[in-house]
Every structure is written in structure tokens, then in C-alpha cells.
Amino acid sequence: MGLIVQKFGGSSVADADRIRNVARIITETYRRGHNVVAVLSAQGDTTDDLISKAKEINPHASKREMDMLLSTGEQISCSLCAMAIEAMGYSVVSLTGWQAGVQSNSSYGNARIKRVVTERILTELDKRSIVIVTGFQGINKYGDITTLGRGGSDTSAVALAASLHADLCQIYTDVDGVYTADPRLVPEAHKLEEITFDEMLELATLGAQVLHNRSVEMAKRYNVNLEVLSSFSGNPGTKVKEVVKIMEKSHVSGIAKDKNVARLALVGLADEPGIAFRIFSLLAKEKINVDIILQSIGRGDTKDISFTVAKSDTGEATRLLEENRDYIGFDHIDVNDNIAKISIVGAGMINNPGVAATMFEALFNAGINIHMISTSEIKVSVLVDLEDADRAVQVVHKKFFDEIEMQSAI
Amino acid sequence: MGLIVQKFGGSSVADADRIRNVARIITETYRRGHNVVAVLSAQGDTTDDLISKAKEINPHASKREMDMLLSTGEQISCSLCAMAIEAMGYSVVSLTGWQAGVQSNSSYGNARIKRVVTERILTELDKRSIVIVTGFQGINKYGDITTLGRGGSDTSAVALAASLHADLCQIYTDVDGVYTADPRLVPEAHKLEEITFDEMLELATLGAQVLHNRSVEMAKRYNVNLEVLSSFSGNPGTKVKEVVKIMEKSHVSGIAKDKNVARLALVGLADEPGIAFRIFSLLAKEKINVDIILQSIGRGDTKDISFTVAKSDTGEATRLLEENRDYIGFDHIDVNDNIAKISIVGAGMINNPGVAATMFEALFNAGINIHMISTSEIKVSVLVDLEDADRAVQVVHKKFFDEIEMQSAI
Numbered sequence: 001m002g003l004i005v006q007k008f009g010g011s012s013v014a015d016a017d018r019i020r021n022v023a024r025i026i027t028e029t030y031r032r033g034h035n036v037v038a039v040l041s042a043q044g045d046t047t048d049d050l051i052s053k054a055k056e057i058n059p060h061a062s063k064r065e066m067d068m069l070l071s072t073g074e075q076i077s078c079s080l081c082a083m084a085i086e087a088m089g090y091s092v093v094s095l096t097g098w099q100a101g102v103q104s105n106s107s108y109g110n111a112r113i114k115r116v117v118t119e120r121i122l123t124e125l126d127k128r129s130i131v132i133v134t135g136f137q138g139i140n141k142y143g144d145i146t147t148l149g150r151g152g153s154d155t156s157a158v159a160l161a162a163s164l165h166a167d168l169c170q171i172y173t174d175v176d177g178v179y180t181a182d183p184r185l186v187p188e189a190h191k192l193e194e195i196t197f198d199e200m201l202e203l204a205t206l207g208a209q210v211l212h213n214r215s216v217e218m219a220k221r222y223n224v225n226l227e228v229l230s231s232f233s234g235n236p237g238t239k240v241k242e243v244v245k246i247m248e249k250s251h252v253s254g255i256a257k258d259k260n261v262a263r264l265a266l267v268g269l270a271d272e273p274g275i276a277f278r279i280f281s282l283l284a285k286e287k288i289n290v291d292i293i294l295q296s297i298g299r300g301d302t303k304d305i306s307f308t309v310a311k312s313d314t315g316e317a318t319r320l321l322e323e324n325r326d327y328i329g330f331d332h333i334d335v336n337d338n339i340a341k342i343s344i345v346g347a348g349m350i351n352n353p354g355v356a357a358t359m360f361e362a363l364f365n366a367g368i369n370i371h372m373i374s375t376s377e378i379k380v381s382v383l384v385d386l387e388d389a390d391r392a393v394q395v396v397h398k399k400f401f402d403e404i405e406m407q408s409a410i
Numbered sequence: 411m412g413l414i415v416q417k418f419g420g421s422s423v424a425d426a427d428r429i430r431n432v433a434r435i436i437t438e439t440y441r442r443g444h445n446v447v448a449v450l451s452a453q454g455d456t457t458d459d460l461i462s463k464a465k466e467i468n469p470h471a472s473k474r475e476m477d478m479l480l481s482t483g484e485q486i487s488c489s490l491c492a493m494a495i496e497a498m499g500y501s502v503v504s505l506t507g508w509q510a511g512v513q514s515n516s517s518y519g520n521a522r523i524k525r526v527v528t529e530r531i532l533t534e535l536d537k538r539s540i541v542i543v544t545g546f547q548g549i550n551k552y553g554d555i556t557t558l559g560r561g562g563s564d565t566s567a568v569a570l571a572a573s574l575h576a577d578l579c580q581i582y583t584d585v586d587g588v589y590t591a592d593p594r595l596v597p598e599a600h601k602l603e604e605i606t607f608d609e610m611l612e613l614a615t616l617g618a619q620v621l622h623n624r625s626v627e628m629a630k631r632y633n634v635n636l637e638v639l640s641s642f643s644g645n646p647g648t649k650v651k652e653v654v655k656i657m658e659k660s661h662v663s664g665i666a667k668d669k670n671v672a673r674l675a676l677v678g679l680a681d682e683p684g685i686a687f688r689i690f691s692l693l694a695k696e697k698i699n700v701d702i703i704l705q706s707i708g709r710g711d712t713k714d715i716s717f718t719v720a721k722s723d724t725g726e727a728t729r730l731l732e733e734n735r736d737y738i739g740f741d742h743i744d745v746n747d748n749i750a751k752i753s754i755v756g757a758g759m760i761n762n763p764g765v766a767a768t769m770f771e772a773l774f775n776a777g778i779n780i781h782m783i784s785t786s787e788i789k790v791s792v793l794v795d796l797e798d799a800d801r802a803v804q805v806v807h808k809k810f811f812d813e814i815e816m817q818s819a820i
Contacts, residue, residue: 061493065492066493087468
């Protein structure tokens with residue numbers, strides 16, 4: 001008998017039928033002899049509906065009052081789910097974030113969990129009750145309700161799993177698990193049985209919207225075994241853990257596409273030390289994240305620096321740099337937001353120097369131009385034109401997965 | 411500068427415009443130099459909507475989970491109202507029942523407030539913040555959310571006013587105050603400037619749905635000055651207090667009609683001691699409230715006992731008595747639910763024996779038959795046929811108010 005934390009997202013509890021479905025999954029786990037703590041998000045569009053209610057009254061409402069408002073969404077879904085489980089004849093109790101002891105800092109709207117005081121949950125588990133906990137929320141030291149920001153329910157689930165030393169933390173979503181690429185884009189993409197935390201982190205950051213990044217970081221830090229699976233299909237999902245047992249045939253775990261990216265190029269910079277520092281400390285001060293950076297080799301007395309930012313930061317970054325044109329000293333800014341970032345991720349990559357080359361080869365063969373390249377120990381990213389992005393994912397996936405599968409079939 | 415507790419019901423906060431209106435009332439009171447604690451109900455039909463959501467999932471959900479669900483309604487209206495007040499530029503904070511320190515017993519769905527730990531509210535008032543508190547809810551010793559039952563927001567407001575030693579507790583509703591009779595029925599009915607707690611209690615019990623009974627009892631016990639007024643009109647309302655200063659011209663404060671009543675008659679009982687005890691202890695055990703009781707004088711060896719119950723209890727009471735026919739010993743039960751109770755209420759009545767006679771005279775002149783009579787120190791109630799009920803209220807009101815006004819006009 002173990003303890004399993006299960007998290008269900010908003011689409012999994014969107015209506016009465018789906019809540020009953022979630023209640024079935026929870027009680028089946030319980031009937032197999034496990035203790036179950038389930039973490040639920042708000043139903044479907046509840047959070048968005050509450051936000052528009054607030055906007056009608058005050059478009060600039062304080063985050064403290066927004067959290068007071070939004071936290072009701074999970075309280076509703078959790079009590080309804082508890083009622084569904086009661087109807088099936090099981091002992092169950094629903095708890096809000098503060099009742100479950102989820103203590104956070106005071107960053108209303110985007111709070112961080114500091115600790116979980118598990119007394120109340122443990123008392124209920126001792127009684128062999130199923131425990132339903134509101135995701136996405138906590139309580140700060142003033143006794144005020146906080147929310148963890150979008151996707152925070154994943155983090156709630158992992159924090160509870162870590163604090164309760166759960167044997168497994170299952171994240172139920174509307175997809176079957178983690179795929180080698182987006183199945184809508186690459187029909188041949190296959191589901192991974194296992195993936196490491198680091199790979200998952202790279203994939204999450206790079207736009208494979210399966211797991212909330214903070215939850216993966218926390219799972220890695222506290223070594224919480226995760227599983228991503230669907231609340232609709234009943235199929236086994238993808239396990240996320242520190243070290244994967246099965247050596248995948250490929251050194252690449254997955255391929256991700258990120259369209260939320262723009263490239264800025266500062267042209268005609270003086271070829272002297274300290275220029276890069278000026279540029280990126282300026283951007284850092286305004287909390288603009290910079291991803292790939294490329295500095296041209298100086299030609300005569302000038303050089304260029306290119307870098308990528310999130311598409312939504314483009315205007316702010318450009319304004320900031322223009323305001324400091326004299327301080328930095330450049331000729332002009334060139335902006336290109338008609339691009340996408342394609343990345344391959346895999347823990348096996350570091351010991352296999354041919355992986356990057358294989359990727360470039362696939363893109364070259366398809367006539368896709370590469371603007372910039374960035375590599376880390378477990379990732380290779382390239383910038384390509386937006387119109388080439390989907391094709392890039394397909395040819396790279398074909399190169400790494402289909403050809404290898406064909407080989408093993410021979 | 412004083413402290414004023416203001417309570418706003420569900421219709422007063424039903425939509426964004428009405429919430430802004432409530433925010434205006436609160437901030438105007440604040441601008442006059444007062445500290446303000448406002449207690450809000452859930453918006454319009456929110457509570458009913460939540461109940462039907464629950465029923466869809468589990469028609470027999472536990473009261474503990476129902477309270478978890480229903481308490482979200484006030485949390486939503488309170489945070490929205492706080493946002494409206496923020497938009498007007500005032501310092502404000504919304505608090506749930508547990509944040510406001512409203513501690514109750516554990517009768518989920520119908521909890522009683524045990525005490526209010528006022529630290530948090532006082533801290534906020536010290537900062538000159540307006541405090542918005544969710545009505546209708548508290549927290550029990552297990553840290554679980556409880557609700558106080560329908561109309562419980564009035565009780566929340568009075569409990570807070572008592573604990574905070576507020577100078578005044580204003581109950582804002584959709585009527586202007588307490589009237590001498592239902593103005594929809596008696597156009598000449600006039601608003602009372604003042605009324606005593608006891609009179610208000612009798613009127614509330616008797617179906618003048620202005621104030622929740624428990625709230626009046628609590629106000630009387632802790633001597634909290636109440637005022638009933640409209641959130642829409644801006645007119646002065648009715649003050650409810652221990653002793654009224656102005657001696658009303660009439661000894662009667664108001665006239666109430668209660669249609670939720672049925673008369674049961676047990677015919678052919680043995681004329682011996684202990685019969686009444688058997689009947690009413692049976693009903694009490696099943697928590698069926700009995701109001702007027704009338705026992706006929708014995709004729710030969712049998713007698714009859716008639717009494718009234720709430721119309722909704724008729725079936726249950728009849729079943730119970732039929733099951734115990736041998737134990738009680740009666741010939742048959744006669745049920746009449748085509749009746750209504752008309753009552754006059756007034757603290758001055760006790761010293762004025764002519765009041766009851768004046769009422770009977772008015773009814774006699776109008777040809778209205780009286781089935782049963784019941785009197786207390788400040789009340790006279792009669793049972794009449796349902797079809798005569800509205801006319802009875804009108805002629806009695808005319809007798810007590812119009813004729814006296816004419817006298818004073820002479």
C-alpha cells in the first residue's frame with residue numbers, strides 16, 4: 001500500500017460527468033489499497049469567467065482581492081468531486097489550500113509554496129479518507145489567500161507529494177503523455193515511456209505544454225516520481241524521473257517547436273569590451289529574458305550582436321534599447337519576429353557529438369535555412385523561418401525516430 | 411467617529427452596478443468619519459445555482475461538503491465589492507468567515523456562532539481600512555467551513571456588531587424598513603420609525619420577512635442597535651432597539667399575515683389527564699413545532715384538541731399521529747390547511763386590554779369568522795379562512811391606524 005497524489009486539470013473536471021469520471025479514477029486507485037490525495041483545478045472556464053467578472057468592476061483590482069476571488073474556483077470543483085465520491089460510498093473530505101496547510105509567500109497572483117504543514121491531511125489519511133485538495137492556492141503569513149499563478153495546480157500536487165513523501169505523483173491531463181513531437185503536427189510521433197526531469201524541463205520550457213515548469217523543477221529537487229497521463233483514455237502515461245531505466249534507442253527524447261520568439265539584432269556596435277554587458281544588464285533590469293545570443297566576429301571596427309526574446313517582449317526591448325542608443329552605441333536595430341525555434345532534447349546527447357550534425361543535415365536536406373544555433377548539454381535549438389517551422393519538426397522527427405525504427409526493423 | 415456594521419443582502423449585490431451602489435453606500439459612511447465593517451450575502455441566485463450543481467452530482471451530499479461549496483458565494487461577492495471600493499480609491503480588505511474569526515459550532519448547514527475573534531478585523535480597522543466580511547459562514551473547531559443557514563448573514567452582521575461593540579448595525583434590504591403591514595396588501599401601511607426587539611421578534615416569527623429571527627434575538631441579547639433600511643432608496647429606515655423613545659400613538663406596531671399554517675384537530679379523545687402530554691411530546695420528538703393550541707371543554711367522556719403546525723409539517727404530523735392512534739386514543743383527525751394566521755403586535759398591548767377586543771370587532775364588522783385565538787404579552791393572533799386573510803389584514807390595519815390618524819387630525 002502506498003500513497004499516490006493525483007492531479008486533475010480544469011478540462012478533467014469541466015462538468016458533472018467528468019467529475020464523476022475523476023471520482024472513478026480516484027476511487028479505483030483507493031480500492032487497489034492506496035491512500036489517495038487528489039489535487040483539482042477549477043472547472044473548465046471558471047477562472048476566466050471570474051476574471052471577467054472582476055474586470056467589469058475594476059480593471060486594476062489588487063492582486064490580493066483577485067486571489068480571494070479566483071481561489072473559489074477550486075473550492076467549488078473540490079467540494080463537487082467530494083460529493084461525487086460520497087455518492088459512490090467512500091469516506092472523503094475536501095480541503096482548501098489553507099486547510100491543507102499549503103503555506104506560500106505573499107506574491108499574490110504568482111505565489112511560491114514555502115512549505116506544506118501536513119497534519120490535517122495525515123489525520124484524514126489515518127482515518128482512511130480520500131483527501132481532495134484545491135490546487136493553485138495557498139495561504140501566506142498574514143492569513144490571506146494566495147494563488148500560484150497559471151498552471152500552479154501541478155506545483156501544488158508536486159509540493160504535496162514531496163511533503164507527504166508520496167510514492168507517485170500522477171498528473172492527469174487531456175493528453176496521453178509526453179510525445180517525441182506534437183502529435184497534431186507529426187502523426188508518427190510516439191509516446192515516451194520514460195523521460196528524465198532535465199529533458200522534461202527543456203521540453204516544458206520549449207513549448208511542449210504538458211507540465212508546468214515549476215512543478216518539474218520541484219519534482220527534480222525533491223525527487224518526486226511523476227507520471228503524466230490522460231484522465232480520458234485510461235492508457236499508461238509517461239513517467240518522469242531522475243534516471244530512466246530503459247535506454248531509449250534514440251539519443252533524442254523529443255522535438256519541440258516554440259513560435260513565441262523574436263530575434264533582435266543590434267547592428268554597428270563598437271568592437272570593444274563591455275558592450276554585451278551594457279545590453280544584457282539593461283534587459284535584465286527590466287526582467288526581459290534573453291535566450292539565444294550570437295555575436296558576430298568583428299569586421300574592421302564594428303560588430304553585431306543578435307539575440308532572441310519572447311515575442312511579447314519585443315516592443316519593450318526595442319524601446320529600451322533605442323532609449324539607450326548613445327549609452328550602448330549602435331547603428332540600428334533589426335527585428336525579426338517571423339521566426340520559430342526548433343529544439344531537440346535528449347539526455348543521451350552529451351555523449352553523442354553526432355546528434356547536432358544529424359539535425360542540421362535533416363534541415364539542409366529539406367532546404368530549411370538556419371538563422372541561429374544554440375546548444376546545451378541535453379538540447380540543440382535552431383532558429384528557422386516561421387513558415388518552415390512545422391516542416392522542420394517533421395523532417396527532424398523523421399530523421400531521429402523513423403529511420404532508427406526502420407533500422408531496428410531490419 | 412463610530413463603528414458601523416452594514417449588512418447587504420443578495421439582491422443588493424446581484425450585479426456589477428448594484429455592487430458599485432453598495433460600495434458607494436459604504437464609502438459615504440466611511441467619508442463621514444466612521445469605521446465600517448460590511449457583511450455581504452452571495453450575489454442574487456448564486457447559492458441556488460450552487461445547490462443545483464451539487465444536486466446534479468449527489469442529491470444526498472454531506473452537509474460538510476455543501477458548506478464547503480456554498481461558502482464560495484459570499485467570497486465572490488465580497489472580493490468583487492472590495493474591488494469596487496478599491497476603484498473608488500479607498501483602502502479596503504475582504505475577509506472570509508474564518509479570516510474574520512467567526513467561530514461556530516459544527517452543525518453544518520445550520521451552524522450557530524459561538525464567538526468572534528476580532529483581532530484581524532481590529533488590525534484592519536486600525537489601519538483605517540474598510541473591512542468586507544462574508545456573511546452566512548464561519549469556521550468550527552476542526553477548521554472546517556460552516557454555514558449559518560438561510561438568512562444567516564443577518565446573524566453574522568449582528569454577531570460582528572456585538573463583538574466589535576459597534577455603535578449601529580444597519581441591515582440593508584430591498585424594503586424601506588418595517589411597516590405596520592405588508593404595503594403590497596395595505597397601501598395605507600406606514601413605515602415605523604422605531605420598534606422594540608420583542609415586537610420585531612414577533613413580527614419576524616409571524617411572517618414579516620424583513621429580518622432573520624436569530625439575528626433579532628442576538629441583537630436583543632447583546633443590545634445591538636439595529637436599523638433596517640433600503641440599499642436602493644436612500645431613505646431613513648426603521649430602528650430596532652430595546653426601548654423606543656417615541657411613544658407611538660397606537661399600542662399596535664404592526665400587523666402580520668402567515669399563510670404557512672395548517673390546523674389539525676384530534677377528535678374524540680378520552681377526557682382524562684396525560685393526553686395532551688402524549689400528543690405534544692410525540693410531535694416535539696420529531697421536531698415539529700406547534701403554535702396555537704386549543705382544547706375543548708369535555709363533553710361527556712370525550713374532548714377535542716386542535717393545534718396549528720407549519721403547512722410543510724402537516725403530512726409528517728398526521729402520519730405520526732395516525733401511527734400512534736392506539737397510544738393516544740382518538741376517533742379521527744381533522745386537517746384544515748385552508749387557513750391563515752393574522753397577528754397584531756405591539757409592546758403597548760400588555761397595558762391595554764381593549765386591543766384584542768378592537769381586533770375582534772374589526773373582524774366581526776367585516777363578517778370574518780375567527781377559528782382560533784392565541785395571545786401573548788405583546789401579540790394577538792387569530793386563525794381565519796385563507797380567502798379572508800388579505801381582507802382581515804386590511805380591516806384590522808384600518809381599525810388601528812387609519813382611525814387613530816383621523817382622530818389625531820381632528
